[in-house]
Amino acid sequence: MDRRKFLQSTAALASVSLVGNSMIAHGQGALDKDSDAYWKTIMDQYKVTDEFINLNAGHWGIMSQPVMEAFFNHTRFINAYSSQYMGSGRAANPNARSFYAERAEILEMLAKKLGVNSDELVFTRNVTESLQLLISGYNKLKPGDTVLYSDAAYYSMKAEMRHLKVHRKAKVVQLKVPDPATYENQIAVFEQGIKDNPGTKLLLITHMSNHTGVIIPVKEITAMARSHGVDVIVDAAHSWGQYDFDFADMNLDFVGFNLHKWIGAPLGVGLIYIRKDRMLDIDTKSSKGPPGNVDINNRVQTGTMNMAAVMSVKDALNFVDDIGIKHIDRRFKALRHEWVKEFLDDDRVDILSPEDERMHAGLTSFRIKAHKDTRELGKTLLRDYHINTAPIPNINAIRVSPGLYSSKADMAVLGVAIKDIMNKM
């Protein structure tokens, strides 16, 4: 059965209307940006396969059609202009386009959106690169100092923290985050960790867990850590672009982002934020001059990047801005609610992000308590119900992450599928 047919038959089963899929697009400007009719006009700007419902936008966000077209155009331009665009053209002709000038404009856009200065931002190729540079480059550790992170951290960031034992002779401690998560217990676990380990100098936290979708109180945790003399590095892989928060108000020092998940840029663009007055605390790369300079660009050495992808960040930001982050935030919460509501009173299922509005967005995981093989469950969802999710075996959970191209009907189909699987067990 193809995806559309399956969707229709299963949605009928779920008694949900496919109004979003059949409605004729209205003039977008006249529509309430929180209405399904408006979101139909956004969904129409994505080309997704009909073979399955993709609920794994957390792996990476696919580009909208306008962003993809822009990316192709930038690629064509770069292919035609080659290194002339990298500087020699501008040197000979002040009116020639220049990658460095355009990149600076995009960094200004990003800085404005985050409420920071553009000389506090530098592009990388993904958040892994951003965080590896921040963790391994953090130079305030003395042998014997303690570094903390939790089991909710991303696997490669945990490895980078563990490597500080070799690299900086640090004592490395992994904390266990409480489950279920509450606003208070997420602060308390890190505070207790710092108190239990008086030599702590550095803490790694993950703004939104890729395992569960739990959003932790980054602002409060950072302020608490700072009051104990502890620096914090933040993994913001999933938060920016998925929910509405005031970055400047969080008052952070070191943050890694990517722009190819929830900002919708092409694959291969990440970002580092280092607060200006903390620049010297992150090492420069050996190829970028001696230590002691405060240029953020000297803390990254990627070699040649995918310039067309970087140029497309502008188009992706414009796409997000046209919708507005507060509407994206509400949309993702509504998509999550569409399937989570089916299980709030069902004790066969655990929903792993809390109902507290401050602690979830769209991405949320679930566990069928009696089902002990998550990989098999993920396979069943894809093979029998045409729904692509992300199994997270170490917590026996399935991660569900809708994209801007997802409909409420898609989410309702997931609800029906989960119930169907449980009924057959």
Ligand SMILES: Cc1ncc(COP(=O)(O)O)c(C=O)c1O
């Ligand atoms: C919390 C978290 N950190 C880091 C990453 C790595 O992202 P990237 O592939 O952009 O390096 C991911 C990817 O899913 C993630 O979920």
